[in-house]
Amino acid sequence: MLDTALIWFCIYCYAVATILLLTGFVFSKNKLLKIAGFLVLPAFLAHTTLFGMRWVRTGWFPANGELENALTAGWFAIAFTVYLFARNRSTSGVALFTVPATLLLMGYGVMKAPSPLPMEASLKSSWLLIHVLFAQLAFGSYLLVSGFGLLYVLKDRRIRSENAIGFYGRFPALEIIDELMFKFVIYGFIAQAIMIVSGSIWAKELWGSYWGWDPVEVWALVSWLLYGLSIHLRVTLGWRGRRLAWLMIFLLSTVIISYWGINIVVENSKHIFGVVS
Amino acid sequence: MRTNKPSGNSLYKFLKSIRFTTTVLSSLIVVYFLSLLVPQKMLFPTAAQYRAWLGESPLHRLLDALRLTEIYASPLTMFLLGLFFLNLILVAVDRIPVVLRRAYLNGEVPRVDPGLVKESSSTISFMVAAPAGSLADRTGRFFRKRRWGVVTGRVAGTFVAVRNRLSPLGFFLFHGSFILCLLGGLVLTYTRFTGKVAVAEGETLQGRLDTVGAVVKSPLLFRKLPEMLLHVDRIETRYEEGAASDLIIDVDSVIGGVSRKERIRVNEPLTQGAVSLVAQTVGLAPVVVVTAPDGRVVDTAVVKLNVLKGHGDSFALGSRNQYHITVRYFPDYAVYNGAETSRSPEPRNPAFHLVIEKEGAQLYDGTVRLGEEAAMEGFRVAFKELHYCANFQIIREYGQWPLIAGFLLGSLGLIMRLIFYQKRVQLVVEEREGATMVYLLGQAEYFPHSFAGEIAALAADLQHELNGEK
Ligand code: HEM
Numbered sequence: 001m002l003d004t005a006l007i008w009f010c011i012y013c014y015a016v017a018t019i020l021l022l023t024g025f026v027f028s029k030n031k032l033l034k035i036a037g038f039l040v041l042p043a044f045l046a047h048t049t050l051f052g053m054r055w056v057r058t059g060w061f062p063a064n065g066e067l068e069n070a071l072t073a074g075w076f077a078i079a080f081t082v083y084l085f086a087r088n089r090s091t092s093g094v095a096l097f098t099v100p101a102t103l104l105l106m107g108y109g110v111m112k113a114p115s116p117l118p119m120e121a122s123l124k125s126s127w128l129l130i131h132v133l134f135a136q137l138a139f140g141s142y143l144l145v146s147g148f149g150l151l152y153v154l155k156d157r158r159i160r161s162e163n164a165i166g167f168y169g170r171f172p173a174l175e176i177i178d179e180l181m182f183k184f185v186i187y188g189f190i191a192q193a194i195m196i197v198s199g200s201i202w203a204k205e206l207w208g209s210y211w212g213w214d215p216v217e218v219w220a221l222v223s224w225l226l227y228g229l230s231i232h233l234r235v236t237l238g239w240r241g242r243r244l245a246w247l248m249i250f251l252l253s254t255v256i257i258s259y260w261g262i263n264i265v266v267e268n269s270k271h272i273f274g275v276v277s
Numbered sequence: 278m279r280t281n282k283p284s285g286n287s288l289y290k291f292l293k294s295i296r297f298t299t300t301v302l303s304s305l306i307v308v309y310f311l312s313l314l315v316p317q318k319m320l321f322p323t324a325a326q327y328r329a330w331l332g333e334s335p336l337h338r339l340l341d342a343l344r345l346t347e348i349y350a351s352p353l354t355m356f357l358l359g360l361f362f363l364n365l366i367l368v369a370v371d372r373i374p375v376v377l378r379r380a381y382l383n384g385e386v387p388r389v390d391p392g393l394v395k396e397s398s399s400t401i402s403f404m405v406a407a408p409a410g411s412l413a414d415r416t417g418r419f420f421r422k423r424r425w426g427v428v429t430g431r432v433a434g435t436f437v438a439v440r441n442r443l444s445p446l447g448f449f450l451f452h453g454s455f456i457l458c459l460l461g462g463l464v465l466t467y468t469r470f471t472g473k474v475a476v477a478e479g480e481t482l483q484g485r486l487d488t489v490g491a492v493v494k495s496p497l498l499f500r501k502l503p504e505m506l507l508h509v510d511r512i513e514t515r516y517e518e519g520a521a522s523d524l525i526i527d528v529d530s531v532i533g534g535v536s537r538k539e540r541i542r543v544n545e546p547l548t549q550g551a552v553s554l555v556a557q558t559v560g561l562a563p564v565v566v567v568t569a570p571d572g573r574v575v576d577t578a579v580v581k582l583n584v585l586k587g588h589g590d591s592f593a594l595g596s597r598n599q600y601h602i603t604v605r606y607f608p609d610y611a612v613y614n615g616a617e618t619s620r621s622p623e624p625r626n627p628a629f630h631l632v633i634e635k636e637g638a639q640l641y642d643g644t645v646r647l648g649e650e651a652a653m654e655g656f657r658v659a660f661k662e663l664h665y666c667a668n669f670q671i672i673r674e675y676g677q678w679p680l681i682a683g684f685l686l687g688s689l690g691l692i693m694r695l696i697f698y699q700k701r702v703q704l705v706v707e708e709r710e711g712a713t714m715v716y717l718l719g720q721a722e723y724f725p726h727s728f729a730g731e732i733a734a735l736a737a738d739l740q741h742e743l744n745g746e747k
Contacts, residue, residue, distance in 0.1 A: 118520035121543040175726040182723060186695045193691060197684045205544050208555040208670045210465070210680065213319065213349050218309055225306050229299065235723070236295045 006050045007067075007110060013043030014103040021096050025154070028167035037085060037092060040099060044078050051075050058119055063132040065117040066260075067109030072132065073259070074102035076140025080184075081147075091180060093171045094147030101143050108260070127202035134195040139255055141188030142227075146252040148181035149245040156242055178240055181248060189227050196220055219258035226251055292360075293367035301360050308357060312348040315340055319347070362459065369452055379445040379699070381437075387428055389435035391705045394718045399729070401736040402716045405743045409434060409708045412715070412743060416704065419742050423735075425702075434707055440700040443693070444722075450690025457683030464676025467498045468551075475581045477562035477666035481508040486552070486671055493670075502673060503533040503552060512665035514559060516623050526556055526667050541667075555670045559585060561606060562666035563629075563647075567594060570655040581666045582606070585622070600640075600653060605630040610646070617644060629660055698722040702732065715743065 017036040024032035051071055054062040062068040077098040085092040155168040155177065171177065199217070200210045211217060230247055233239040239247075291297055318341075321327040327346075331337050344351040377383040394400055405412065413436070417427045420438040428437045474490025476482055482489045486502040496502075508529045515523035526541040532549040539547045547554040560583040567576040582590040584606035594600040609620040610628035617630060626646070633641040633653045640653045650657040698721065705716040717739070719732030 118518035119522055120520050121523050124523070125544040127544075173726070179724045179727045183727075186723075190688075190691050190695065194688060197688065201684075202544075205546055206555075208471070208546070208553065208557075208672050209469075211462075213312070213317070215313055215320075218312055222306055222309050222313075225302065225309070229302050229306065232295075232299060232302070237299065 003050065003053060003116075004114070006046045006053075007106070007114070009046045010043045010050065011103065011106055011110070013039045013046070014099055014106065017043070017095070018100045018103050021099060025096055030167065030170065033093075033095075036095065036099070040078065040085075040095065041082065044082055047071070047075055047078060054116060057116060060119055060123070061129040061132055063128060063136075064119060064123060065109075066112035067106075067114055068116075069132075069136075069259070070102075070105035070109030072136045073139045074105050076136050077102050077143040080140055080144050084144075088172075090170055090172050093151045094144050097147030097150050098143050105260075122206055125202055125205065127198055127205070130198040131195055131202055134191045134198065135259070138188045138191035138195055139259060141184045141191060142252055142255050144184040145181050145188060146249045148177050148184065149248040152177045152181065152245040153242060153249070156245075174241070178244070181245065182234060185227060185231065185248065189224070189231060192220070192224050192227065196224060216258060219254065223251070223254035223258055226254055289367075292364060293371050295368065297360075297364055298368060301357060301364055305354075305357050305361060308348060308354050311345065315345050315348065317346055317348065358459075362456065365452060365455060369449065372448070376445045376448055380443050381426075381428055381439065382443075386431045387437045389430040389432060389437060389703045389705065391432060391435060391707065391716075394435075394703050394705045394716050397718050400716050400718045401733060402714055403736065403740040405713045405715055405740070407713060407743065409706045409713045412706050412713060415743060416706070416715075416739065419739055420702075425700075430703075434705060436704040436706075438702040438704060441693075441697040442699065444697050444699040445694070447690040447692075447694030447697075450686045451694060452690075454683040454687030454690060457679045457686065461676045461678070461680030461683055464679065465674050466676075468496050468676060469494060469672065469674040470496045470502055472671040473668065474671060475560060475666045475668045476507060476509045477579050477581060478509055478512050478664040480562075480579070480666075481506065483507075486673055490669075490671065496673070499675065503550075504531075505533075505552070505671075506531040506536075507554070509667060512559060512667055514665065516621065519621055521622065524556060524559060524667075528554075530554075551675050552671070552673045555672065556667055557670050558583070558668045560590075560666045560668060561585065562664040563660040564662040564664070565592075565594070566659050566661050568650070568657045568659070575656070579664070583668070587619075594658070599635050601634045602658070603632040603634075607644075610644070624663065627663055631658075633658070695723075698724070700728060700731075702735070715739070 017039040020032045020036035020039070023029065024036065051062060054068055054071065058064070062072050081092060081095050081098045084094065151171055152174060155165070155171055156174060158168050159165060159174075172180070196217075199220075203212065203217075204210045230239075230244070230251060233247070234244060316330065318327055321330065331341055340346050344353075348354055374383065378385065381387065395402075413429075416436065416438075420427050423440075425438045425440045426442045428439065430436055470486060471493040472486055472490045473493055474482065483504075483506045485504055487495070489505060489507070506529075510527040510529065511525070512527075513523075513525040514521060515525075524543050528539055528541060528547065530537050530539060530547060530549070532552050535549055537547075537549065541547050541554060541556050543556060546556070560581055562579050562581050565576075565578050565580050566574055569575045576594065578594075580592045582592065582604055584590045584604055585608075587605075589603060589605050591601060591603040594602060605617075607617060607619040607628045607630070608622055608624040608626075610626045611618055611620050617628075620626075628644050628646045630644045631641060631651050632639065633651065635654070641651050643651060645651050645660065647660055647663055650659040700719070700721040703718045703720075707714050707716070717732065717736050719728055719735070721728035721731075
């Protein structure tokens with residue numbers, strides 16, 4: 001089946017690219033990063049085809065079950081990475097974060113629900129597109145934020161310890177990484193706000209009230225408030241650099257929990273993102 | 278030397294400080310986070326289960342006493358929300374002059390210090406072969422063509438070019454939207470009536486909203502509820518690959534004097550003014566027929582059972598409700614390895630497993646198909662026709678509009694503030710030894726370093742333009 005072949009093609013390409021990226025960063029090998037870039041491109045094409053196939057098959061935005069959620073979330077993360085790669089090679093170091101993250105998501109999705117799931121009536125809403133599109137856009141942006149955070153921390157450490165940039169010279173100046181990180185924070189923060197607002201309007205139609213303090217809603221709110229707080233720390237209290245980069249890397253965990261871990265952390269959520277046994 | 282400031286003044290300063298914002302915001306985040314760790318009363322399926330949980334440990338009772346199991350309405354949360362909005366209002370009022378000045382709306386002519394502009398290491402300068410007096414108009418036109426506003430400075434030969442001049446106002450829109458959302462939320466909460474009702478196919482309900490079904494929440498304000506008439510014509514469920522893919526409920530309704538024919542589906546509630554009817558689940562509404570030993574039909578009734586998706590339900594029969602009947606439903610009945618099951622959720626071969634008891638004694642335990650009879654003390658009971666019933670949530674609430682306005686203004690403010698952030702260029706035009714020097718010092722909110730490339734390109738274009746080059 002083409003569907004399965006494409007999934008595995010993506011997984012293998014992302015897996016090899018992950019190994020190359022890790023080795024490239026650990027042993028400061030530029031060439032490996034280049035090869036990784038050339039693997040990510042065909043994988044992204046296959047990924048896009050898969051995404052389109054799932055959409056065409058059900059007629060709905062792919063958001064049904066773990067694999068479709070992984071496909072969509074990963075698609076935005078890799079699309080951002082490819083975009084940065086095309087615009088300015090020096091910023092593509094974020095792949096160190098986005099490619100392994102997408103690989104993990106897809107692996108998890110394949111484990112849980114490889115074939116398309118039937119669409120429950122509750123998912124058939126035009127709000128699904130807006131809600132999930134912005135949710136995954138936010139996730140993709142926040143992955144990039146953490147990617148830039150990691151790049152910042154690594155480059156900063158190299159400069160501090162060796163007083164020379166060397167391999168890290170190919171990446172932008174620290175101030176620019178810091179600004180790129182903040183750009184994607186803004187992107188994610190606005191997308192997450194639209195996700196919460198559209199989810200709340202959808203909830204009114206589906207469940208009868210805008211806000212029901214469902215655990216998924218609370219996590220999303222906590223996560224959004226935390227990103228809001230981090231914007232405050234930067235804009236009003238002048239936080240920059242390493243401290244902010246670490247905070248941003250850490251904040252991704254709140255999004256991961258609200259998207260993928262909620263059923264592990266709490267019971268009784270009305271939100272069902274995937275297969276429930 | 279120590280100065281004795283009145284303590285009220287310093288408290289006020291603290292309450293309107295940005296540091297306090299960080300503290301309050303962090304505390305609220307902690308409280309909401311706590312709500313995920315401490316089991317919340319509203320998430321327990323029944324009050325009895327909550328009471329059982331309380332009985333499990335003194336810690337649970339302590340959490341209950343501190344109202345941490347109803348954390349969203351607890352005094353602690355209310356107090357923090359109070360501080361949040363107090364701080365928000367104080368900070369916002371305090372910032373009015375700052376924001377107006379940043380948006381160049383306070384009527385002041387901007388002060389550009391030529392010395393500072395010329396000395397800054399980020400300043401770009403170039404020479405123009407034209408007298409300084411002739412450049413003002415041309416520079417203005419250059420920037421306006423690119424949708425930058427130009428304001429003349431207080432000192433002659435100085436200007437400020439601004440892109441997204443009004444962006445700072447987005448601060449008020451975004452942060453003000455919290456107040457609108459709060460207002461909407463409060464009105465929604467205090468005017469909300471929630472009820473539940475199950476209506477079978479062919480059934481008609483009539484009465485005030487709070488008399489037609491069970492009341493879940495009565496409103497604290499606007500207690501007068503409208504009359505409603507609801508007739509359910511038809512209920513249809515559709516399945517795809519075993520999943521409930523659609524639910525269609527055709528109804529005739531008269532709510533608050535307005536009559537309508539409507540199709541309600543999952544995600545498509547019936548909304549009439551402030552009242553809405555949300556279809557939540559469907560149940561079964563079979564016609565139960567009881568026949569006496571002599572063949573007379575002694576009772577016919579429609580019973581509403583929540584037995585879909587494998588749930589068990591029960592009902593009572595008899596003049597004193599002495600017969601207690603527990604039902605499990607198999608829409609597509611089959612027996613695998615001796616166990617009863619359903620092949621699919623579709624009603625292809627409906628059957629009911631019935632357990633009939635009277636005063637604790639079991640009279641019958643077996644499975645009947647549609648129309649087949651189960652015996653109980655000489656009487657026979659059968660499920661004749663199979664209809665569905667719809668479980669609706671009835672809601673009446675006001676306050677949507679401030680909330681929606683809050684959503685829209687908030688999003689607008691955020692986009693205005695963070696995507697269309699302000700960029701400024703301070704310009705100094707000066708004649709020196711027969712030539713004219715132009716100095717540009719660019720500043721951008723949030724991204725000054727990334728702006729360096731943009732300002733360099735802008736300066737190069739301006740230089741070409743002023744020198745009359747293509
Ligand atoms: C007590 C409540 C709050 C106060 C007093 C407050 C105050 C402020 C202030 C003074 C700024 C800087 C404005 C500027 O320099 O132009 C700011 C910016 C910002 N705040 Fe808040 N804030 C509050 C709550 C929040 C919350 C709950 C969020 C969202 C989670 C948030 C998100 C932002 C964002 C995104 C910015 C940057 C954009 C802008 O300037 O409007 N704030 N806030």
